[in-house]
Amino acid sequence: MSEVRNFRAIGQRVIRPDGVDKVTGRANFGADFSLPGMLYGRVLRSPHAHARIVSIDTKRAAKMPGVHAIVTGADFPGVQSEEITGGEGAGNYKDLAVNVMARDKALYHGHAVAAVAAASIAEAEAALAAIKVKYEKLPAVMDVDTAMADDAALIEEDLYTAGLPEKPTKPSNIAMVMELKRGDVEVGFRDADVVVEETYRTPTVHQGYIEPHACLATINQGGQATVWCCTQGHFDVRSSTSKVLAMNVADIRVIPSEIGGGFGGKTTVYIEPVAVLLSKKSGRPVKMTMTREEVFRASGPASATKCVIKIGAKKDGTLTAMTAWLAYEAGAFRGSSLAPGAMCIFAPYKVDHFLIRGFDVLVNKPKVAAYRAPGAPQSMYACESLLDELARKLDLDPIDLRLKNAVEEGSQAAYGPKFNAIGFRECLEAAKRHPNYALPLGPNEGRGVAAGFWFNAGMQSSAEIHINENGTVTVIEGNPDIGGSRASMALMAAEELGVPYDRVRVQIADTESAGYTNVTGGSRVTFATGMAVIHAARDIVGQCKQRAAATWGIDADMVDWQDGHAVPKPGVNADVKPLSLADIAGNAARTGGPLLGRASLNARGAGPGFAVNFADVRVDPDTGKLDVLRYTAIQDVGKAIHPSYVEGQLQGGAAQGIGWALNEEYVYDANGVMENAGFLDYRVPVASDLPMIDTQLVEVPNPSHPYGVRGVGETPIVAPLAVIANAAHSATGVRIRELPLSPPRVLAALEG
Amino acid sequence: MAKVHVTTTVNGQPVEYLCAPEQSLLDVLRETLKLTGTKEGCATGDCGACSVTVDGTLVCACLVLGVEANGRSIGTIEGVADGENLHPIQQKFLEHAALQCGICTPGLIVATKSLLESNPSPSEEEIRYYLAGNLCRCTGYDKIVRAVQDAAATMRGEAA
Missing domain, CATH: 3.10.20.30 (Beta-grasp domain)
Incomplete structure (x- = not known):
């Protein structure tokens, strides 16, 4: 249970332990490693969205200068169908293997079909140009409407929809159907005074991390591989590489570099197994980096979606029934973020009757990957937009409409469990009271409000704490630090041990040096790995009490730990001086040896994250351009361990959501060729596009964490899509139900 | 060749x-x-x-x-740093938590230094436009802009 306590370290805005290296250019990211004798690997990618690979001729390329090895799908082992667990997205290892290197078909523009290792990038690229691939083009299936049509071209010829009571009689592009329901929606809609129903669409978007995927791999004659790479989860790189190459996990060591953003997109593998195989064939270390174009074309974006939502309500705003029909693009392989999208959509609201039907749909685009609260922004954009339309119809303030129906502690979540302590109502009330919510609006300006929700994850984590001989503390854990988590871990260790923050160092160790730990994802690190750090620190405290007790000749349960010192409990008849961590560490050899604390756990009880955001936008009636004037992000964060980095999560999520709402989309031509695979044409928000982003941290402690921590990283991207769409409606007077709200689309709507 | x-x-x-x-x-x-x-x-x-x-x-x-x-x-x-001493821009990026993943940080610091050398007192708008060529996907730029403002004040010799 959560403890009421006065924190000393927690909540301090300390400087992150890895900060100096990151502001001086010393921090080593994925592409910053080199080894003697290293070769450069490059990938040949399909120019077609859908094509049979008739033949691949590498003979001429193999003889080119500097070329040491070439691999194609034929060099990779066959992989059995097996669901991937532990990551953030859905998927299957067999599909992953085929995504890493195409076999008989190229399934999207950018699908890897061959790879070369050469002495230089220029030589590798020259060799790629000399590889002859004969394709037989097939029809490209580029959206859910086409893909779900009865006469659709099949992307996977033997795909039979899962999740139906009976196996369908013929294959289709619908990989899976799911349904969630409660009550009887017919009854609910009959009880409604008002019923609204609309269709919303969101485009394919990319996480847009600034660091392209990069790795360096080497494998020796004994079959032992070492991989340096930028990843959100090096244990997952290990397991994925082992599956794709049919290797023993014990023979693969993965060393995580610093990571230049991921947002879910670096929870799977693309180039790592290829680099290992090229290293095996060439006998040399192989470095591979993706270009930005490759990142867009061949790493996993987020699902484009079509969502049909219907809501019934009483005149006072009480929701009586809600339905959702959700179609999510999975890309070329099954496993979109449909399930979490479906589970989140109605989570913030109490409603007796709902029905959610979801479809996981194959299209000829890259296999989607997790993207920050995967699945939730799309479905909740649709629902939160329609709620806004409902509020207009009922002439209710959009916050009041949500307050009328908001879930609270004890409410049954639409996805199953009863909510523990949550802060949705607190966030709504904070928004209503916020001075920004009362600011006057000018001409062509409008305000939009929306809620966001994400479950947050727990999962497996490990931590070790070593007490050095001078009493300083080394924390060893296995989550790549993607946004300041070293600081959070150090603060929690300092808090628990009662030592100053600057005596703690945090090491993110490789797969052979840290205990097994799931990905940096699911907003789980500060919660779950933080809990492991706290437990490891408590292990140390327990050992210190025993060492002190032995030194003093009293029972260990007669020793307390206060402010970083072992002290005898009140009333203990012992004339002793308190022993500091340094005292005990310095004397460790005489009291039992080094102080080593450990914890491993599968964290349960991740507290769900609720947010309420609102923004003001101004439309330029001549161009249709929308400018965000003000943005306010309010979120229940449980307990902010390092408030600056928590605020940063809210601000960064808002910026990504604004980009999703206003600009970002994959643009394909009629043949399924991506036309904007670069940051010039795939336009993410730049500094001059955004205002300051105001944040308010609501702290409703998560009862399942010793300090009340709940995940904060993903919820922030959920609300902004509808916030901007709702504000745009206010500013323009017209409702546009497709993202992005780019100037041409807004202008067209204005001109009616 | x-x-x-x-x-x-x-x-x-x-x-x-x-x-x-x-x-x-x-x-x-x-x-x-x-x-x-x-x-x-x-x-x-x-x-x-x-x-x-x-x-x-x-x-x-x-x-x-x-x-x-x-x-x-x-x-x-x-x-950018003067030996063991961080440049004020580097220091302010740390103090304001103006980096999350840190991949854009070197470029942003070099760009900020260039800005403040030519314009010691930039407005928020001038900062945002000068740094518009430096993408950051993590922070939403808020803390970066504040760090630049604070660094500028420090470099002008004003107390924070």
């Missing part, structure tokens, strides 16, 4: 290297000189992660050829 011999100055130190005529300065810095603090985010001049200065002018190293550095003075992130 034969490689070209280039004599230049990097962070005040004389440097010589051979590079292919088509090789970018970014490639030379990272692969030949092993100065990996300058990052590659796009190689098309759109993200600013490879921001460096050439004779004091802010450029994307991916859009400059290695041979163009001949006879010039190159400034990279590795030259």
Whole structure:
């Protein structure tokens, strides 16, 4: 249970332990490693969205200068169908293997079909140009409407929809159907005074991390591989590489570099197994980096979606029934973020009757990957937009409409469990009271409000704490630090041990040096790995009490730990001086040896994250351009361990959501060729596009964490899509139900 | 094609290297000189992660050829701190938590230094437009802008 306590370290805005290296250019990211004798690997990618690979001729390329090895799908082992667990997205290892290197078909523009290792990038690229691939083009299936049509071209010829009571009689592009329901929606809609129903669409978007995927791999004659790479989860790189190459996990060591953003997109593998195989064939270390174009074309974006939502309500705003029909693009392989999208959509609201039907749909685009609260922004954009339309119809303030129906502690979540302590109502009330919510609006300006929700994850984590001989503390854990988590871990260790923050160092160790730990994802690190750090620190405290007790000749349960010192409990008849961590560490050899604390756990009880955001936008009636004037992000964060980095999560999520709402989309031509695979044409928000982003941290402690921590990283991207769409409606007077709200689309709507 | 011999100055130190005529300065810095603090985010001049200065002018190293550095003075992130002392911009980025993943940070710091050298008192709007060529996907720019404002005040000798 959560403890009421006065924190000393927690909540301090300390400087992150890895900060100096990151502001001086010393921090080593994925592409910053080199080894003697290293070769450069490059990938040949399909120019077609859908094509049979008739033949691949590498003979001429193999003889080119500097070329040491070439691999194609034929060099990779066959992989059995097996669901991937532990990551953030859905998927299957067999599909992953085929995504890493195409076999008989190229399934999207950018699908890897061959790879070369050469002495230089220029030589590798020259060799790629000399590889002859004969394709037989097939029809490209580029959206859910086409893909779900009865006469659709099949992307996977033997795909039979899962999740139906009976196996369908013929294959289709619908990989899976799911349904969630409660009550009887017919009854609910009959009880409604008002019923609204609309269709919303969101485009394919990319996480847009600034660091392209990069790795360096080497494998020796004994079959032992070492991989340096930028990843959100090096244990997952290990397991994925082992599956794709049919290797023993014990023979693969993965060393995580610093990571230049991921947002879910670096929870799977693309180039790592290829680099290992090229290293095996060439006998040399192989470095591979993706270009930005490759990142867009061949790493996993987020699902484009079509969502049909219907809501019934009483005149006072009480929701009586809600339905959702959700179609999510999975890309070329099954496993979109449909399930979490479906589970989140109605989570913030109490409603007796709902029905959610979801479809996981194959299209000829890259296999989607997790993207920050995967699945939730799309479905909740649709629902939160329609709620806004409902509020207009009922002439209710959009916050009041949500307050009328908001879930609270004890409410049954639409996805199953009863909510523990949550802060949705607190966030709504904070928004209503916020001075920004009362600011006057000018001409062509409008305000939009929306809620966001994400479950947050727990999962497996490990931590070790070593007490050095001078009493300083080394924390060893296995989550790549993607946004300041070293600081959070150090603060929690300092808090628990009662030592100053600057005596703690945090090491993110490789797969052979840290205990097994799931990905940096699911907003789980500060919660779950933080809990492991706290437990490891408590292990140390327990050992210190025993060492002190032995030194003093009293029972260990007669020793307390206060402010970083072992002290005898009140009333203990012992004339002793308190022993500091340094005292005990310095004397460790005489009291039992080094102080080593450990914890491993599968964290349960991740507290769900609720947010309420609102923004003001101004439309330029001549161009249709929308400018965000003000943005306010309010979120229940449980307990902010390092408030600056928590605020940063809210601000960064808002910026990504604004980009999703206003600009970002994959643009394909009629043949399924991506036309904007670069940051010039795939336009993410730049500094001059955004205002300051105001944040308010609501702290409703998560009862399942010793300090009340709940995940904060993903919820922030959920609300902004509808916030901007709702504000745009206010500013323009017209409702546009497709993202992005780019100037041409807004202008067209204005001109009616 | 034969490689070209280039004599230049990097962070005040004389440097010589051979590079292919088509090789970018970014490639030379990272692969030949092993100065990996300058990052590659796009190689098309759109993200600013490879921001460096050439004779004091802010450029994307991916859009400059290695041979163009001949006879010039190159400034990279590795030259921003004064020995063991961080530059005030670096210090303020840390204090304001103006980085999350840190991949854009070297480029942003080099760009900010260039801004504040030419404009010691930029408005928020001037900061946002000057840094519009440096993509950050993590922070939403709020804390970066505040760090730049605070660094500017410090460099002007105003107490924070």
